[in-house]
Amino acid sequence: MTIDFNAATIAEQVRSGALSAIAVAQEALRRIKASDSLLAVTRCLEHRALQEAAAVDAKIARGEDPGALAGVPYAVKDLFAVAGLPTTAGAARLEFAEPAPADAVAIARLQAAGAVLTATLNMDEFAYGFVTDNARWGITRNPHDRACFAGGSSGGSAAAVAGGLVSFALGSDTNGSIRIPASLCGVFGIKPTHGALPMTGVYPFVDTFDDIGFFTRTAHDLALVDAVVRENAAPATGAAKAALLGGWFTQNLTTEMRDALAVLTDALAPLPVVDVAGVAQARSAAFVITAYEGGTLHAAALRQDALSYDPATRDRLIAGAALPAAVHAEALAVRDRFALQFHALFDRFDVLIAPVTMGPAPRIDHPVVVIDGEEKPARANLGLLTQPISFLGLPVVTVPLVVPGMPLGVQLIGAKGSDPMLIAYAAELEREGIVGCTVAEGF
Amino acid sequence: MTDQVPSDDALAKAVGDALDMDVPKACVPGVAANVRLLEHHIAIMRQPAQPGR
Numbered sequence: 001m002t003i004d005f006n007a008a009t010i011a012e013q014v015r016s017g018a019l020s021a022i023a024v025a026q027e028a029l030r031r032i033k034a035s036d037s038l039l040a041v042t043r044c045l046e047h048r049a050l051q052e053a054a055a056v057d058a059k060i061a062r063g064e065d066p067g068a069l070a071g072v073p074y075a076v077k078d079l080f081a082v083a084g085l086p087t088t089a090g091a092a093r094l095e096f097a098e099p100a101p102a103d104a105v106a107i108a109r110l111q112a113a114g115a116v117l118t119a120t121l122n123m124d125e126f127a128y129g130f131v132t133d134n135a136r137w138g139i140t141r142n143p144h145d146r147a148c149f150a151g152g153s154s155g156g157s158a159a160a161v162a163g164g165l166v167s168f169a170l171g172s173d174t175n176g177s178i179r180i181p182a183s184l185c186g187v188f189g190i191k192p193t194h195g196a197l198p199m200t201g202v203y204p205f206v207d208t209f210d211d212i213g214f215f216t217r218t219a220h221d222l223a224l225v226d227a228v229v230r231e232n233a234a235p236a237t238g239a240a241k242a243a244l245l246g247g248w249f250t251q252n253l254t255t256e257m258r259d260a261l262a263v264l265t266d267a268l269a270p271l272p273v274v275d276v277a278g279v280a281q282a283r284s285a286a287f288v289i290t291a292y293e294g295g296t297l298h299a300a301a302l303r304q305d306a307l308s309y310d311p312a313t314r315d316r317l318i319a320g321a322a323l324p325a326a327v328h329a330e331a332l333a334v335r336d337r338f339a340l341q342f343h344a345l346f347d348r349f350d351v352l353i354a355p356v357t358m359g360p361a362p363r364i365d366h367p368v369v370v371i372d373g374e375e376k377p378a379r380a381n382l383g384l385l386t387q388p389i390s391f392l393g394l395p396v397v398t399v400p401l402v403v404p405g406m407p408l409g410v411q412l413i414g415a416k417g418s419d420p421m422l423i424a425y426a427a428e429l430e431r432e433g434i435v436g437c438t439v440a441e442g443f
Numbered sequence: 444m445t446d447q448v449p450s451d452d453a454l455a456k457a458v459g460d461a462l463d464m465d466v467p468k469a470c471v472p473g474v475a476a477n478v479r480l481l482e483h484h485i486a487i488m489r490q491p492a493q494p495g496r
Contacts, residue, residue, distance in 0.1 A: 278492025284484035291481055303464040315473025319481055322461040327485060334488055380480075 003027050005439075007072045007167040007221040011114070014071030017060060021071030021116060025053035028073035028118045031165045037146070039138040040159040041119045042078050043085065049073070049118040056114045067114030069228055075119035076170040077154050079127060080104040080212075081201035082120060089203040090123040090153075092136035093301075093308035104201025106170060106212055106229050113228040118166055121156030125310040127172060127205045128294060128317070129153050130180050130382035131367065135310035139364055142185060143440035144406055148361035149378065151181030154215070158185040161215040162407075164439050168216045168225050172202060174209045175290060176356070176386025179411060182215055182398040183356035186407025186438050188222050188426065189215045193416045194393030197229055206293040208332075209286070209390050217437045219427035222397065226423060236420035240350035243272045245413075248279035249385055252371050254359030260401045260408050261355060267434045274345060274352070279388045282338045285331035286391040291320025292328040312379065339392050346415040351425055353410050355385055356398055360406035389413055397422040399435040407438065451475035 003010070003024060013019035032044050059066040076082065079089040081100035088094045102108075107117060122140045124132055132140040132155025140155040142148040143163035150159040154171030158181030161169050171178045173191035182189030190213045197212050204210055214229065216222045227233045244250075244265060250273075253261070265271050295302075298309075299321040306314055345352060358369055362382075368375040369382060389396055389411060397412045397419075414422045429435045449457075454475040459466040466474055 281488050281490060281492050284487035287484045288481065288488060291477075299462060303462065306464075306467055306470060311469070311473060315470050316477050318458060318462070318466065318470060318474050319477035322458040322478075323481065331488060337492075 005164055005167045006217055007069065007224055008218070010072045010167060011068060011070050011224070014056065014060070015066060019071070021053035021056035021114075022050065024071045024073055025049045025116050025118065028116070028166055032119055035163055035165055037141065038143060038159050038163055039140045040122055040150070040156040040163065040165065041075070042088070042122050042137050042156065043120045045082070045117055045119055049116050052111060052116045056116065067112060068224065069110060070114035072115045072168070073118045073166045074110065074115050074168045074170070075121050075157070075160050075166045076107065076117065077123050077157050077172060078120040079123065079172060079203035080107055080170055082107065082117070085120070087203050089127065090125045090134050090137065091309070093305070095136065100201070102201065105198035107201070109198070109228055109231065115228070119160070121160055121169060123156055124153035124379075125313040126294070126298070127153040127174060127177055128313045129379045130176060131362070131379045132156060132181070133312070133379060135312070142361045144186060144438075145361070147365070148363050148406065149184065149367070151184035151361060151382065153177040155181045157215050158182050158187055158189070161185070161187045161217060162440050168214055168221060170212060170214050172210060172212050173390060174206050175286060175390055176383035178213045178215065179356045179386050179396060179398045179409070180382050183400070183409030184361040184407060186400040186409070187215050187217060188219055188400065188437060189213060189398040190222055190226065190419070190423065191390060191396045192230075192419050193395040196395070196419060204297060206290050208289055208293060209393075217439060219399070219423060219430045222426065223423045226419070234420050236424045240421060240425045241348075242268060242351040242353055243274045243345070243349045245276070245352050245354040246273040247275040248388070249354040252358045252384065253355060256403065256405065257355050257357070257359045257408055260403045261410075264353070264401060264410065264434065267432075271353070274349070276341045276345070278338055281334055282388040282391050283384065285334040286387040288323065288327060288331040291316065292323045292331075295320030295323065335391055338388070342392055342394065350414065350418070350421065352413040354389070354413065356409045356411050357382055357385065360408060386411070395419040395422055397426045399426050399429060400437050402433065402436055454478045
């Protein structure tokens with residue numbers, strides 16, 4: 001029997017008794033074990049998954065409500081605390097750290113709703129990168145073309161969903177780490193309003209920008225998971241007045257992305273184009289804040305044992321740690337000025353649309369993106385179009401465009417607190433066939 | 444007269460002094476490259492905001 005891995009379908013079938021949670025967990029574990037070459041999974045949690053699935057089936061047998069996500073298999077980026085396991089944050093130096101005493105709050109909420117945790121997932125070390133090139137656990141491959149990056153830093157999460165290993169996955173986004181891999185792997189993703197989802201039990205990186213979020217195969221699943229992780233999510237309609245962000249956000253695009261945006265613009269016509277000033281300043285300020293806060297967080301450990309870090313992360317962190325606090329304050333002031341323009345735009349529009357990346361996933365053997373005619377390292381520069389948005393703490397839903405070839409996504413950006421509206425809008429676009437996930441599973 | 448470009452060693456030493464640490468030799472080129480990258484971003488951040496940029 002083939003199991004449809006959409007979360008809503010599994011939950012409905014398990015809740016009705018048509019499918020056992022154990023059968024779903026066994027299928028997810030089989031898929032995980034068959035997908036080693038993706039390098040998406042860092043630890044398969046077989047024992048825990050079977051225990052949680054058995055608990056769901058037992059509840060159903062007793063006539064109890066098993067929860068909204070009964071039996072739905074998921075996995076988490078390796079920076080969420082999982083009780084009894086070290087939280088590695090993708091770092092070899094933490095592989096044998098003290099085990100976490102308890103689950104992260106997000107995991108606890110999912111467990112209470114009947115979801116089944118099956119694995120931890122690969123990431124850039126300490127979430128400092130956009131490609132999931134990890135010195136200890138390898139480079140996560142894009143399920144649509146294994147010669148290409150999955151994106152990062154939550155690349156394991158996006159690849160696990162796009163590859164059909166699990167129904168959904170948790171990740172985190174500081175400068176684009178959910179939006180970029182969601183776009184490059186062709187799945188839905190949400191980076192919430194800053195601070196809206198629980199961060200307890202999540203390994204930190206940059207407090208000013210860090211948020212958790214998740215990846216799904218449908219917009220409907222996004223709403224389902226959001227209602228559990230967020231708690232008290234308000235229902236919303238998708239009817240929204242949208243505009244396309246121009247200027248910076250339409251420069252440096254590849255032909256594939258320009259063509260895809262043209263199709264989207266036609267489908268949503270009339271779609272006004274709006275521009276904001278100072279995006280380059282905003283992106284650079286985000287870069288500076290990230291370097292300063294990330295570096296400061298790791299300064300003590302770097303003094304003690306710098307060589308235990310991944311060199312690609314270490315040298316960025318050391319340089320950032322040495323920045324003066326006054327420069328950090330200056331960058332925060334840039335943010336305040338930049339935000340005023342968006343306040344004004346959200347008086348006129350509900351949703352601002354922008355590409356997530358300049359083009360499709362870069363190849364692993366040529367890890368660059370082209371900016372203003374020059375090749376730049378993808379690891380540090382794939383966030384060109386995402387950093388100015390998370391800089392402001394705005395909620396963003398990433399939706400996969402319907403395109404030939406490798407996946408591409410756009411950001412649906414809303415005012416703070418408009419997360420449920422963005423999810424509903426994504427669902428509306430999905431119903432109209434304007435966006436949609438292409439799963440690359442071979443099961 | 445031209446400005447002297449600081450060497451990798453000089454940049455890494457300045458970082459080490461600021462952090463009260465000895466920057467390991469293996470880190471010097473990478474740290475220096477990242478210091479230069481951050482200087483570039485700080486310079487952009489301080490420019491006047493341009494429409495559409």
